[in-house]
Amino acid sequence: MTLRISHTPTRSREETFSALFGASFDRVYAFVLFRTANTHAAEDITAEVFARGWQKLRDPGDNDAAQAWLFTTARRLVVDSYRSRSTQPISQLAEVAHPQSPSPEIAALTNERLALLQRCLHDASERERDVIGLRFVARLRNRDIASLIGTSEGNVAKILHRTLHKLRDRLSAEGYRLEDGQEERS
Amino acid sequence: MTQTGIETFTMRLDAMIDRALSGDQRRDASVDDRAFEAAHFIAGTAADLLPSASVRERVWQRTQARMSTRGARWPLASLVTPSRFGAMPITLFLMLGVLVGAAYAIPLIPSIFGVIEPSAVAILQSDRGQALNLSQTVAGVTITADHVYVDSRQVIVKFTVQNPPADPGQPFNQGQQVAAPLPTGGLSLTDEQGRSYRLLHGAESPVMQGTVWKGEPLAAIYTFDASHIPADAASVTLRLSIAELRGVPGSGGVRYGVTGPWTFTFVAPVSRYL
Numbered sequence: 017m018t019l020r021i022s023h024t025p026t027r028s029r030e031e032t033f034s035a036l037f038g039a040s041f042d043r044v045y046a047f048v049l050f051r052t053a054n055t056h057a058a059e060d061i062t063a064e065v066f067a068r069g070w071q072k073l074r075d076p077g078d079n080d081a082a083q084a085w086l087f088t089t090a091r092r093l094v095v096d097s098y099r100s101r102s103t104q105p106i107s108q109l110a111e112v113a114h115p116q117s118p119s120p121e122i123a124a125l126t127n128e129r130l131a132l133l134q135r136c137l138h139d140a141s142e143r144e145r146d147v148i149g150l151r152f153v154a155r156l157r158n159r160d161i162a163s164l165i166g167t168s169e170g171n172v173a174k175i176l177h178r179t180l181h182k183l184r185d186r187l188s189a190e191g192y193r194l195e196d197g198q199e200e201r202s
Numbered sequence: 203m204t205q206t207g208i209e210t211f212t213m214r215l216d217a218m219i220d221r222a223l224s225g226d227q228r229r230d231a232s233v234d235d236r237a238f239e240a241a242h243f244i245a246g247t248a249a250d251l252l253p254s255a256s257v258r259e260r261v262w263q264r265t266q267a268r269m270s271t272r273g274a275r276w277p278l279a280s281l282v283t284p285s286r287f288g289a290m291p292i293t294l295f296l297m298l299g300v301l302v303g304a305a306y307a308i309p310l311i312p313s314i315f316g317v318i319e320p321s322a323v324a325i326l327q328s329d330r331g332q333a334l335n336l337s338q339t340v341a342g343v344t345i346t347a348d349h350v351y352v353d354s355r356q357v358i359v360k361f362t363v364q365n366p367p368a369d370p371g372q373p374f375n376q377g378q379q380v381a382a383p384l385p386t387g388g389l390s391l392t393d394e395q396g397r398s399y400r401l402l403h404g405a406e407s408p409v410m411q412g413t414v415w416k417g418e419p420l421a422a423i424y425t426f427d428a429s430h431i432p433a434d435a436a437s438v439t440l441r442l443s444i445a446e447l448r449g450v451p452g453s454g455g456v457r458y459g460v461t462g463p464w465t466f467t468f469v470a471p472v473s474r475y476l
Contacts, residue, residue: 038401045252129246129250184237187239
């Protein structure tokens, strides 16, 4: 994991936890939003993840251990939320995440891409979606993902490669093309 | 595939994904095109899931409320660690945080300044802050630290993001490289002793300006807790660091992050007038 939180002996637990929140919140929230497709659930689950972290993390300044614990807990709470919550179309997420989009054109494109991603990952397994979310949204390294989901680093790469191929095929079926660095919809 | 082959494949795929996440659209012959194209699609889309400053503030308040009712399983950690708060009971600290958070949760001025504290704008508009005019350009994006104001309660910093004069920017984005609102990542304020100042409020244009954005330089005002500053300090040396900008539009409305950091070190006088 790339982020480091400086932890000096003069920092209190409150300050260290606040720094952990600042360094980790965006990625935990985005990962939960990616997995739940529900902004209200994402806010609620993320708050719960950090509240439990406050209770249970022995040393919030141990960044590697804290990050692993936060994403493990986030994954568990996401699974729990499936049993009790309904999801909203991911096409609504961009509007909520970026309520002040600079132009209707960009907002529409953003919504379209998020809806397309949701459709293309619909047939992916829970593990495949977890790996994609942890690598691309949470931006964890493969070795950290391997540790989180209990497999080898090489297997994480295989899952990523396989899921990317599936996604590309679905994008093609949806009429999406990316050529020479430029994206086009046919 | 041999063990060496697996490791090579893993490294190449990992490097390709890193480049996709940084917005680098050059193809890599060592990774097949299908994986490359899908990786770029996800990387561009994932950036739109990142939270705004108001979401960050709202969830932090909700987290603090839950923290105050549960307590830490490791409460002794804060007592054995020397700190400014010393032996202050942890519950009193958290109750104070919840009360302050609840006060700011009241939507007094919801549409004009977003989650920003209105007094921060008033202070800067009344020229009580100190002009900095420190600019730094990283990866073609220039950030200027414009103003700072410090008193015993708060540190207010205003900065703007603008294209370098020779860069025409993105035509579909009002001539700007960075889209509005201005989502920043890894924003931190520290002092010479390495102490980190806790972020209290923040807002970015055009939320801050309350008007339709017409391509003017994007601005942000952030307020930090100043409890680290000694009561008798006449000035303080601070270091503002912005690790990443996340609203850089690419083709097809994709938003990429630009990795900094942009860092500014400055000395600010501590105001005696609250």
